[in-house]
Amino acid sequence: MPARAALGVLGLAAIVALWWLAVAALARHNALAAQFGPLAAWQALPDLISEDRLLAHICASLRRIGVGLACAIALGVPLGFVIGRIKAIEAALSPALQFLRMISPLSWMPIAVMSLGVGDPPVYFLLAFAAIWPIVMSTAAGVQHIDTRWVQLGESLAATHAEMIWHVYVPGIAAHVLTGVRLAVGVLWIVLVPAEMLGVSSGLGYLILDTRDRLAYPELVAVVLVIGALGFMIDYAARSLYHRFGAQPTQD
Structure with missing residues (x-):
């Protein structure tokens, strides 16, 4: 939609203009504020790419996102399926899962480091822990909302368990699972930056700390924009x- 895209561009331009005006106003009283402006960030981007190996840090962060999401899907979809399919298991696990879901993933940072050491393993754990809950809940909701007529039809045709899963449940829960994955990706991206402050030597979170320690504030702002x-x-x-x-097709 060209009109919608044009409105989006105008909105971004307005935000950048307000940002520039705010920094310009603050810079009159504090010279340091000028380093946080959009022009300074744009000028710092080439050095960030060449000297600080920005692309390598991006690849490291995306790799961790991929591993964390894959672990969350591998654990969350089967767990959500079982919870949605068997009422007794749902009743038994729901209180514990709701309790764990409400604990911030970042609260586990000290425990993750003490248990798994520094480096990628604790980051993978935190990301998977953060992403698994929307996937579990969406999958369980998808199973519970499957049209029972399709289940009865499969059973009347003497479908095997594998055939029921592949031809009835998988198509029936696909939209819900993908919704959970999208929500999980948003959560992962938020948790990623603080998680990469756990003793790793690459990634966008590490780069935030590095630019801060070097007092390279324009580069720090550029990293924030890249994120x-x-x-x-x-x-x-x-x-x-x-x-x-x-997305489910609409019926006229």
Whole structure:
């Protein structure tokens, strides 16, 4: 939609203009504020790419996102399926899962480091822990909302368990699972930056700390903008995936 895209561009331009005006006003009383402006961030971006190996840090962060999401899907979809399918298990596990879901993933940071050491393993754990809950809940909701007539039809045709799962449950819960994945991706991207402050030597979170320690404030702002841009693109990809494979066709 060209009109919608044009409005989006205008909105972003307005935010940048307000940002520039705010920094310009603050810079009159504090010279340091000028380093946080959009122009300074844009000028720092080439050095950030060449000297600080920005692309390598982006790849490290995306790898961790991929591993964390894959672990969350591998654990969350089967767990959500069982919870949605068997009422007794839902009643037994729901209080514990709701309790764990309400604990901030960042609260586990000290325990993760003490248990798994420094490096990637605790980051993977925190990301998987953060992403698993929307996937579990969406999958369980999808199983519970499957049309019982399809289940009865499969059973009347003497379908095996594998056939029921593949031909009835998988198509029936696909939209819900993809919704959970999209929500999980948003949570992952938020948790990623503080999680990458756990003794790793690469990633966008590490780069935030590095630019802060070097007092390279224009580069710090540039990294923040890169994080926002990448998050936007990842969410766009997740939405496109949902509309491609998960959206239900409308019936006239």
